[in-house]
Amino acid sequence: MANRGDVEEEERLLEGKSTDEKNSGVTTRVLEDKVTWRNLPHKKQLLLLALCRLSTPLSNACLLPYLYYLVKSILDDPDHPSAPQKISRMTGLLVAAYPIGQMMTSMLWGRLSDTYGRKPAILLGLTISVTANLAFGFSRSIGMLLFWRVLAGMANGILGVMRTMTAEIVKDRTYQTRAFLALPLIFNSGRVAALAIGGCLADPVDNLPWLFGPTGLFNFARNPDGVAWTIKYPYALPALFNGTVLALCLIFATLWLKESLPTKEQDWDLGLAIRQSISGFIKRKILRKADSGYTAVQIEEAEVIMADVPIAEATSTGSLTPTHSTTKPYRPPFREIWTRPLLKALLAFALLPLHNATFLHVFPVFLSMPTAPNIHPTVFRFTGGLGLASPTVGLYLATFGICGILLQLFIYPRIQKRVGTLGVFRLANAIFPLAYIFAPYLSLLAGNATAKWPAMAGVLFSQVIARTMAIPSSVILLTEAAPRRSVLGTVHGAGNTLSALASATGPVIGGMLLARGIDGGAVGVVWWCWLLLVALAALGWSLMLDKSEDGDEEKEMAPLEKGV
Structure with a gap:
């Protein structure tokens, strides 16, 4: 009878566990259904991090509309028949100089951030980026332009650190899809x-004569x-x-961004x-507010404090047991990080910019290139650009950048769900090849104002x-492929x-x-021979x-969270 009682007790426990698991699954699905931008946790920190992300579009995208004309202004003989070919080669080098700098330092930023913290790495990168951007505008030789582009790229090797920080700020996987959209959202806004x-x-004398003209x-x-x-x-x-x-983003990050x-x-x-000293001074001396004797804790600050407290669960005896320990996370040896799923995700992550970055360089140059008559074109043999001015190119690309922002806000979460x-x-x-097949045929429509x-x-x-x-999607897939959260900085690096x-x-x-x-x-x-x-x-x-x-698939996260 004793054995039978033990069996019955075990069955009851298993039944209760099964019920709890079902209820947990239902709760998770309900939470996922209710995830919105409004209830996304730690929005202030994500916004600050996203503002820091502006360093990439401002450093890299701002010059695209006028890059063709910048190089042309430096050439000795810009009207020579071979000038368009030479300009296209030099613009390619200038565009490539930036990611070369990123490539040189990305792993270094990741390892340094894993050791010394995310915030110091981000602040140092922003400081270098400010210097490189200012110096680039006053350079009038290809050599100096290349140097400052490389330095700006080295500074923006912190992109992986920012992605890692996003994963650390929003630990709940229910909210991570929205959280990982925050940085690209600001990136697209900054790019616009x-x-x-x-x-x-x-060239403000010609483009803004009412401000800088005679x-x-x-x-x-x-x-x-x-x-x-x-x-x-x-x-x-x-x-x-x-x-x-x-520089403003650097100031905001210094005063408000928290280490993760x-x-x-x-x-x-x-x-x-x-920041606290300045805030206290303003309250006491300017706003004349008396010190109440305690500091009000904001909602997000309370969430950060509670996140450091072990969450307790009720056991079958009614006692409370912490769900995680506060021991230092385990960091595996460097060679053990590179698992098969991670290597596959890394290759997918790299193939995307291989064609996307080329498009972002070639398309503005293609729009700026002078038109060609194309008297007897064939299906594959025709040439020329569209001959658009730099303000037209910039505004046109920016308009469709706004479309990207709207898609990220309203369409992507629904499709991803x-x-x-x-x-x-x-x-x-599957969509990229379609764009690349038809893009060059735009040159045949250069003289047709209705169709082009x-x-x-x-x-x-x-x-x-x-x-x-x-x-x-590529960022989320790479994050989920990381073997442990303690090496996210290295993985994103x-x-x-x-x-x-x-x-x-x-x-x-x-x-x-x-x-x-x-x-x-x-x-x-x-x-056709490269992008496609x-x-x-x-x-x-x-x-x-x-x-x-x-x-989005369920995956054992305990080793990631506990480091065991």
């Missing part, structure tokens, strides 16, 4: 602003040609704007101490919607290194193939990824 501002502020408001010296320093440095104004915005590395979270922070992260990634990779604009819109919208879905290598290689090859295509009378060479082939390879590899590597 950078493209529009870069195109409009470049009768402009800022021409205090009444120079007959316009504001003197803008004539000497016609492309310095966008760089000044970039440096100012990034578990081993450094409780360390004293000089920036937060300065239906087909999963891996499904969205595959769908995006909707055709350009179709190509650009296809590419924008694809990259809007692909970029956050490796991902950023490969991404930077791809972003450097793609534009260089793209610039050379574009020049070769112009020489041979076939501008489509770069589109790489996009098809990325599509094929996305189909090789396993469902188990999808961030």
